[in-house]
Amino acid sequence: MSKEHYFVAPPSPWPIVTAVGLSLMLGGFAVLLHGGSMVPSLLGVVVLLFAVQRWFATVIGENQAGLYSEQVNRSFRLGMGWFIFSEVMLFAAFFGALFYVRELAIPWLGGEGAKGAAHLLWPQFVSHWPLLEMPRSSDFDVPSEAMSPYGVPAFNTAILLTSGLTVTLAHWALKRNARRALWGWLLVTLLLGGSFVALQLHEYGHAYRDLDLTLHSGVYGSTFYLLTGLHGMHVTLGVIMLTVILGRSLKGHFTPTEHFGFEAVSWYWHFVDVVWLGLYLFVYWW
């Protein structure tokens, strides 16, 4: 099979099984939310994981068999780039919500600005951020204080920035074909990513237990947990991806010139890194 051929994938059962798994997982979750059984959503997760694993195994197998030309690789590159752009837009929706409540909705509720008439709803409400006193606090869990940008979040920022550096060091090692250095730096990146997730979970525990800052703490809690939670899910996915490419590089996959799988994961990792910087700036500091 010459490298000049554009490889058109033969028929495959895995996309439709993936679709079944995803739909079962989400539909099952809706059932669960209304007091139904956990079985459908768990079954969905199992089917989804299985199908995705088979699908990726097929792609990796085709790649190792040398079926992919430079043009196919370019398709993958472009595809991954646009996928990350779609993820950026997903985060943009939540950042947009944060900016809107922070800059418009809460000042209006406090009587400032063009729509300050909203103050009539709760005349005692004073605009402030982080929002610890809600317009109708009696309905919510009132936090004792806001999340501090120092301590664990600052440390987590350092961890994630360092992991961005180590994944690049792994990439450089791969390019000069220094396999041991590649494994080492990948392992360090993986451990840093795992520590980030563990520390973030610890922070959530602290917020819930000590600060009484919960999902039910008005819009400050809402934006805090949804933004950091969505990001944490992405970091977790990134850790899984790093584990896969560490396993693959241990098996001898990737060459100094062809390693799209590695690059895709490192792009993704830099993406969660950059999103965290935005989070740290706007959720913790601002």
Added chain:
Amino acid sequence: MSDAKVIILRPPKSTTLRGWRRWLYTTDHKEIGTLYLVFSLIMLFAGGILALIIRAELFQPGLQLVQPLFYNSLVTMHGLTMIFLAIMPAMVGLANWQIPLMIGAPDMALPRINNWSFWLLPFAALLLWCGFLLPQGAPNAGWTFYAPLSTTYAPPATDFMIFAIHIMGVSSVMGAINIIVTILNLRAPGMKLIDMPLFVWTWLITAFLLVLAMPVLAGAATMVLADRHFGTSFFNAAGGGDPVLFQHIFWFFGHPEVYIMILPAFGVVSEIIPAFSRKPLFGRTSMIYAVGAIAFMSVMVWAHHMFAVGLPVAAQVFFMYTTMLIAVPTGIKVFNWVATMWRGSLTFEAPMLWAISFIFLFTIGGFSGLMLADVPADYQYQDTYFVVAHLHYVLVTGSLFGIIAAIYYWLPKWTGHRYNERLAQWHFWLSAISVNVLFFPMHFAGLAGMPRRIPDYALQFADFNMISSIGAFVFGLSQLLFVWMIVQTVRGGEPAGARPWDGARGLEWTLPSPPPHHSFATPPSDVIVHAEGPQHHE
């Protein structure tokens, strides 16, 4: 870039499955295109039946057939079904069939992702429609699912709708990425971006809008889910949130969405008008820039859907002007289509009839849009049947007519058979007349103050509503002719030959009808690309 652009298919060994597995596992862009189109046709009828129940209820004043709550579900499900499961998949189906044929590619760039994008949709449809069987019925907050209607007051089915929206979003984003990658990476070596057919251009820009807008909708749906079940306050002012925030996020998606549904139809019409005028497209480059300008501006106009919610005056003025500015590139397009026909040797086969009626009727929808863009006037028109008339002129006589035009134009290529022109003419004239009987009176009812989304109305609106309902049933039943025409053409008919339309240009017409299994096993030569490209015409 062009050095490695040698596209030769490796020998197809396991690419022919038989029976049901062929359709479930397929990675062939033509089979997936067919799946999309058949699915969207079924959903068009599903959504159409909901519309006919609405029109039957509105045939005369009073409550005859349905209860108000169920009426809300009808309106909601009609909108969601038509937008996400009929119009959008039909456009993607056209893209799947045509883009590889029109750029000289063997298939879509990511064939398994392509299969996945399609097969997510039937499951999303299942999650969406299962609401009719759940306690308290199907989602009823309108297709726009504004908070707090969708948060505080909505039935359990709303959660299934939210997850259906997530799945449809994944499908759209994956489909869009595939289209972008195919266009950027799999063009025949001799085809420069600027020389691409207009249909391909409009889809490139549409796909960009999809990747930009759909994740934002997923974000809005996730926030609704969190407000419903996890105690958050995004859209609850008592907790510092704002219900209007939902509308901002929703319409940041929603307005590009409007262009997502119309731009590919612009592309279709830009292919058909030159073919049946036997002239090159007038102002071809300006057409491409106009589409780009429309897409660029489509992300700066969203709040014109929200003029009555209490925006600051400065915001209203800004969004009013940006909205009106979109009329400029749109006007360029309409002018160029008309100028293409000027002194052409016109013939009026079915595709041309649908394309010309598209130009007329879409322009009516565009003008009513300009009326709605005017803030003080919008205070009068908003939430009336005038809005319903406007959006159906752009979506039915715009997007849907564009899709039907495309199917008549390319069906001979896809099936290898000519369709029955006499049947097609009946289908066109019945549809084109009845659709105006259906939607035109809504302008008057709306200007006179008839509110939308209400199952009953004051007596003075009775005549207009009766006329609309009659038009609706004729329009709906006329589409059975369309199905019959498709079935007939698929099953047999006069051989179409490679180029059934003598004025048609483009790489798709250089292949036999129907095209071979993997369309361009080898990329067409530069000579062919140039002969079918725009330089040759001029």
